[in-house]
Amino acid sequence: MIWSKRGLSNNSDQVAPDSSDGGILLQQVSKQLGNTQVLNQINLEVKQGECAVFVGRNGSGKSTLLRILAGILLPDTGSIQRTLKDSEKYAVDGLPRVPFTSREYLWDMGRIRGIRPEILRERIRELSELLYLDTAIDQKLSLLSKGTLQKVNLIQALLPGPGGLLLLDEPLSGLDIPAQEAVVSLLGQWKDEGTSIVTACHEPLLIERLADQVIVLKKGRVLRYWSREDILQTGEPVVRIQSLTKAGEDLANDPSSVQQPGVLSLVRNTSLGNAKSWVWDWKVVQKSTDDVLRMILASEGSVVSVQQEESQLHMESLLEGQHPAAHASLGGVTESVDLSSSMDDAGGEAE
Structure with missing residues (x-):
């Protein structure tokens, strides 16, 4: 809206x-x-x-x-x-x-x-x-x-x-x-x-x-x-999706899945699932999340979870004046910096 x-x-x-x-x-x-x-x-x-x-x-x-x-x-x-x-x-x-x-x-x-x-x-x-x-x-x-x-x-x-x-x-x-x-x-x-x-x-x-x-x-x-x-230059944030298919549906060898725009990786999670169903771990760029979710549902799969996007921006490095992309290659989740208990601009305790 x-x-x-x-x-x-x-x-x-x-x-x-x-x-x-x-x-x-x-x-x-x-x-x-x-x-x-x-x-x-x-x-x-x-x-x-x-x-x-x-x-x-x-x-x-x-x-x-x-x-x-x-x-x-x-x-x-x-x-x-x-x-x-x-x-x-x-x-x-x-x-x-x-x-x-x-x-x-x-x-x-x-x-x-x-x-x-x-x-x-x-x-x-x-x-x-x-x-x-x-x-x-x-x-x-x-x-x-x-x-x-x-x-x-x-x-x-x-x-x-x-x-x-x-x-x-x-x-x-x-x-x-x-x-x-x-x-x-x-x-x-x-x-x-x-x-x-x-x-x-x-x-x-x-x-x-x-x-x-x-x-x-x-x-x-x-x-x-x-x-x-x-x-x-830091790269686009990444979203992780878990989906469920019937056992035997090999998405990793399905061009319509692995070649979907925005899909960075797609692997079967062998530690989950059972004889009737397989669990798949997707890594997609943030802007393609909705398209991938629609594709999963349209192919009669189901969505198990969608994890919050993982930022490529390293805030601690940014605060020290380093280039935004300085730590982009390290990957991993970057959280916001909590400064709420620090000092305010005038040097007193922050309210």
Whole structure:
């Protein structure tokens, strides 16, 4: 689904970004908080329809930079030029547990932004369904888990719809896998429609699918800039599928299976199965997952399991300034980096 003028829609027609709408440009931006130099001469350009991702350990300046982009903080030195038609939308890292239900909070935030009641009501419903908010929509924010609170936080930022600048501080943090997939898919649609996205994020899922540039921050300075071309060199994420066939159906010697686009390997799992059925282990590139699943079912096989994609992006190496593809050849599952218990940008304990 994509977002129409009134909300989410099944209409697949999309409007191509108009490059004349510009973007946002930071030149030599610096910021000091207390005695700490949090940002030091940051240069950044994000054009319309681009996604820029900040990565760095806590204390590197990511959240402060997002606050400056949102207009919450002013830089001490440097300049910011905005040439975007629409206003900024911002999801902070950690929504305060204000004394409202999720629905009440979202309604008030939408009305503050001037969204008409009939449109706002539909957007709250559709985004709540998209992020699997379920019964939490009518629960007090103070009773919600971190992950559910993050869903509410994201929904309030997404209420105005696509366009302009979308600022997200660790948007996938604490979310379950289906919600992560839903968020990344929706952001991809918005990006195609011309929304500029700037986010601090340590989940490879978002970086691999959306990032046009990755900015590695370290102690308030830019350590490295990486482009979309650099990210693509890591290789596409891999999904593992187990399927079941009747005993004797040798998929490994079936050209229609092994030559299916996106299939990297197909082997029989001899440790599983029995005299009546054989188990097959597939390794496929992420974009071909749906096609392979349809092929398995169409050939009267059955799907035993589909494992979460294995990223080729090595986040620890990326944080140290190494090329995104530096560890791609090692394979294996790469998980997001958990920095929640580290230090914040100002040097205090992270909330």
